[in-house]
Amino acid sequence: MRLQHLGLALGLASLAACRTIGPDYQLPEQSAYRDRQANAPFQDTANPALAANAELPARWWELYHDDTLNGLIRQALADNHELKVAAANLQRAAALYQQALDVGGLKGNATAAASRAQISPESFLLSQDLPTFNLADASFSLSRQLDLFGRLKRMAEAAEADEQASAAALDLARISVAAQVAGSYAEICHANHELHVAEHALQLQRDNLQMVERLISAGRGTPQQRAQAHSRVALSQSRLPPLHAHQQAAQYQLAALLGRVPGQLPAAVADCHHAPELSAPMPIGDGAALLSRRPDIRQAERQLAAATARVGVAIGELYPDIRLGASLGAAGLLQDFGSSLTRQWSLGPLIAWSMPTKGTAARIQASQAGAEAALARFDASVLDALRQTQTALSRYAHDLDQLQAMQRVQQQAALVAAQDARLYQAGRAPYQAHLEAELALALAESSVADAQAQVSRDQIQLFLALGGGWNTPPAP
Numbered sequence: 001m002r003l004q005h006l007g008l009a010l011g012l013a014s015l016a017a018c019r020t021i022g023p024d025y026q027l028p029e030q031s032a033y034r035d036r037q038a039n040a041p042f043q044d045t046a047n048p049a050l051a052a053n054a055e056l057p058a059r060w061w062e063l064y065h066d067d068t069l070n071g072l073i074r075q076a077l078a079d080n081h082e083l084k085v086a087a088a089n090l091q092r093a094a095a096l097y098q099q100a101l102d103v104g105g106l107k108g109n110a111t112a113a114a115s116r117a118q119i120s121p122e123s124f125l126l127s128q129d130l131p132t133f134n135l136a137d138a139s140f141s142l143s144r145q146l147d148l149f150g151r152l153k154r155m156a157e158a159a160e161a162d163e164q165a166s167a168a169a170l171d172l173a174r175i176s177v178a179a180q181v182a183g184s185y186a187e188i189c190h191a192n193h194e195l196h197v198a199e200h201a202l203q204l205q206r207d208n209l210q211m212v213e214r215l216i217s218a219g220r221g222t223p224q225q226r227a228q229a230h231s232r233v234a235l236s237q238s239r240l241p242p243l244h245a246h247q248q249a250a251q252y253q254l255a256a257l258l259g260r261v262p263g264q265l266p267a268a269v270a271d272c273h274h275a276p277e278l279s280a281p282m283p284i285g286d287g288a289a290l291l292s293r294r295p296d297i298r299q300a301e302r303q304l305a306a307a308t309a310r311v312g313v314a315i316g317e318l319y320p321d322i323r324l325g326a327s328l329g330a331a332g333l334l335q336d337f338g339s340s341l342t343r344q345w346s347l348g349p350l351i352a353w354s355m356p357t358k359g360t361a362a363r364i365q366a367s368q369a370g371a372e373a374a375l376a377r378f379d380a381s382v383l384d385a386l387r388q389t390q391t392a393l394s395r396y397a398h399d400l401d402q403l404q405a406m407q408r409v410q411q412q413a414a415l416v417a418a419q420d421a422r423l424y425q426a427g428r429a430p431y432q433a434h435l436e437a438e439l440a441l442a443l444a445e446s447s448v449a450d451a452q453a454q455v456s457r458d459q460i461q462l463f464l465a466l467g468g469g470w471n472t473p474p475a476p
Contacts, residue, residue, distance in 0.1 A: 004338055008091075013428075019150060020150030020153055020154065020275075021124055021149050021150050021154070021312050021315045021316055021319065022150070022154050022308075022310065022311045022312020022313070022315050022316070022451075023308055023311055023371075024287065025157070025305045025308040025309065027301070027304075028375065029321070030373070031378065031379060031382075031383050032378075032382040032383055033291055033297070033301070033378070033379075036249070037287075038287050038288065038289065038291065038382060038386060039286070039287045039288035040287050040288075041286045041287065042284060042287065042389065042390060042393055043390060043393070043394075044390065044393045044394045044397050045284065045393065046397075047051070047396075047397045047400060048134035048281065049159060049278075049281055049282060049396075049397075050281055050282050050284055050393070050396075050397070051281040051282060051283045051284065052284055052285075052286070054281070054283030054284070054285070055283060055285050055289060056091060056283050056284065056285055056289070056293070056463075056468040057283070057468065058468060058469065059469065060463045060466075060468045060469060061073050061178060061182050061469070062284075063278055063279075063280070063282075064182075064277065064278060064440060065276070065279060066276035068185070068266070068268045068269065068272070069181075069182060069185055069276055071266075071302050072181050072185055072254070072258065072266075072269070073115075073178050073181050073182065074257050076177050076178070076181045076257050076258050076259070077174060077177065077178065079198070079258060079259035079260075080167070080177050080257055080258070080259055081259055082107075082173055082177065083170070083173050083174060083177060084103050085173075086166075086169055086170040086173040086174075087170055089166050089169065089170075090163070090166040090169075090170050092166075092168055093162050093163040093165075093166035093167075093323070094163050094166075096159050096162065096163070097156070097160050097162070097163045099159070099161075100152075100155050100156045100158070100159035101156050101159075102307070103152050103155060103156075104144065104145045104146075104147050105144070106142060106143075106144045106154040107142070107143050107144065108140070108142050108143075108179050109140070109141045109143075109253045110138075110141075111137070111138065111139050111329075112137070112138040112139075113135075113136070113137045113138070114134070114135065114136045114137075114334065114430060115134070115135050116132060116133070116134050116135075116446045117133060117134075118130060118131075118132040118133075118154075134333060135331075135334060136330070136331070136332065136333070136334045136337040136342075137329070137330075137331040137332065138329050138330055138331075138337075139186040139327055139329025139330075139331075139344075140327065141325060141326065141327035141328075141329075141384045142325065142326050142327075142328060143324065143325035143326075143350075144323065144324055144325075145321065145322070146322045146323065146324055146349075146403035148319075148322055149316055149319040150316070151312065151313060151315075151316025151317075151319065152313065153312075154309045154310070154311075154312030154313045154316065155309075155313050156342070157306075157309035157312075158303070158306045158307075158309035158310050158313060159306075160424050161248050161302045161303070161305040161306035161309060162302075162303075162306050164298075164302040164305075164346070165303050165306065168296070168298040168299035168302060169295070169299055170294045171177070171295035171298075172295040172299060174469060175295065175464065175467060175468065175469040176464070176471040177257060179278060179460050179461075179464035179469070180253070180257055181245065181254065181257050181258070181462075182460050183456075183457065183460045184250045184251075184253045184254035184257060185269060185272070185275075185276075186275040186276065186445075186453075186456040186457070186460065187246065187247075187250035187453070187457075188250045188251055188254065188269060188270070189272040189274060189275035189276075190273055190275050190357065190449065190452065190453035190456060191243055191246050191247035191250060192247065192271075192272060192273045193273050193274065193449055194243050194446070194449045194450070194453070194454075195240065195243045195247065196273060197442065197445050197446050197449050198240055198243060198446065199444075200239070200240045200442055200445075201236050201439070201442040201443070201446060202233070202236040202237060202239075202240070203441050204435065204438050204442055205229070205232045205233045205235075205368065205439070206233055207234045207435060208229050208232065208435050208439065209226075209229040209230060209232075209233055211431060211432060211435060212225050212226050212229040213226065227399070234240075237262050243248065251265055251267070251269070251270070254269065254426055265371075273312050273453070275453070275456050277456075278459065282327070282459065283468070284389075284462070284466060287386065289420040290364070290385060290386070290389055290466060290467060291382060291385065293466070293467045294381075294385045294467035295467060296381050296385065296467075297378075297381050297382055297385055299381075300374070300378040300380075300381040301378055303374050303377065303378070304371070304374040304375055304377075304378045306374075307367070307370045307371040307373075307391070308371050308374075308375035310367045310370065310371070311364070311367045311368055311370075311371055314360075314363045314364045314366070315364055317354070317356070317360050317363065317364075318356050318360065319350045319353075320351050320352060320353035321351070321353065322349055322350070322351050323349065323351075323352075324348075324349050324350075325346070325347075325350060326345075326346065326350070327343075327344075327345060327346045327347075327447075328345045329343075329344055329345070330342040330343050330344065331344060350400040351464040381472060385465070388465040389462070389465040389466060391465075392458065392461050392464075392465045393462060395458050396455070396458040396459065396461075396462050397462075399451065399454050399455050399458050400455060400458075402451055402454075403448070403451040403452060403454075403455050406444070406447045406448045406451045407448055407451075409444050409448075410441070410444040410445060410447075410448045413437075413440050413441040413443075413444040414441055414444075415436050416440065416441075417434075417437040417441040419437075419472035420433055420434045420436075420437040420438075421434055421437075
C-alpha cells in the first residue's frame, strides 16, 4: 500500500511539472534581425562590377580562377593553428553538452567491504575483552534525479546553445583565414608589380640624370638642373624600401596563416606579379541572405539562446532537488553473509531544498541581466554586419571609379609617350621631351598599380563582410 501511495505521489508531481521554469527562448520581434530594412537589398549597388541579384558562392575565392590561390586557401583551412584552436573549443563544447545531458541520468554505485574487528569493551563500561568477529558489507544502489521543474532541461539547452555558438566561432575563424590568405597573396603580387614599376621609374630618373650630366659637360646645363635630377633619383630610390618591407611582411603573414615558418612559401607565390582579378561581376545578394550567412550573427544568436536558458537554471535554485533511489545489499557477520538476517534494501525519494536567500535572488537577476546583454550584443552584431557590408560596398564602388580614372590617365600618358618616342626617333623632338613623357607614363603606371592594389583589398574586405566561405568544406 505504501509503495502505491509513493508511486501516486510521484505521478502527481510529474504531472504538475509540465511547465518548465524560466522563459522559453524565441527571437524577440523587436530585434534588429527582424527589421525589414535590414533584410532589404543593399545600397550603392549600381556599379556594373556588382551583381546585386546573384548569391555569393561558398568558395568565393574560386571566382578569381587562380589555382595558386585555391591551393593556398585549401592548405590554410587544413593547417592553420587558429582554426585548430577553434576546432578544439568546439570539441570541448560538445563534450560539455554531453555532460549536461547526463546530469539527470541513471547513476549506479556498488560497494563491498570485509573486515575483522573487535569492539572496545570500555566503550560499553566492560572490564573483559569482547570476542573478535568477521564482518562483511556489500551494496548496490541506483538513483536518478527527477527534472520535475525543468532545471536540468534548461542546463542542457544552455550547453547545446554553447556548442552551436562554438561551431559558429569555428566558421567565423574559417572565413577570416580564407580572406587573410587571399589578401596576403594579393598583397605579395601587388608588391612585386609595384616594385617593378618603381624600379622602372628609378631607371628613368637615372637616365635623366645622365642626360643632365651630358648637358652640363656640353655647357648647356646648370647646377640647379643637376641638383634637381639627383633629388628625383633619391626620391625614386626612397620608394623601394617600403615596398620591399611590405612584400616581406605579406610573405611572413601568409606563411603563418599556412602554418609554416617564414621562407617556406611555394615558388609560385614569390614569383607572382599580377594579382588575381574577377572576370565577372561580384555577387553580393541582399540583406536577408547576409544576416542568415554571417557566422558572427549566428554565434551571437546562439549566445543569446544560452543566456536565456541560464535564466531558467538560476530560477531552478528556488525549487527542491528530487531524486529517486533504490539500493540492495547485505551487511553482517561473514558467516551469515547473504542470509535473510543480513539482507537490506531501500526504495524511495530524496528531497533536498535550500531555502532561497538574497544570493539566490541576485543570481537570478544576474542571469536576467546577462540575457539582456546578450540580446544587445546580438542586435549590435546585426547592425555591425550591415555597416561593414555597406561601407565595403561604398568604398569598393568609389575605388573602382578612381581606378578607372587613373587608367584613363595612364592611357593618355602612354599615347603621349608613344608620340614623343616616334618624334625623337625621327629626329623631330629632343631626347629630354621623350624622357619627360616616359617619366609621366611611369608616374601614371605607379598610380594605377596603387589603385589596383586598393581595389583588390576592397574586394577581399567585401567578401569577408558578406560572410562567405564557411558552409562548404574545402575540396580535397
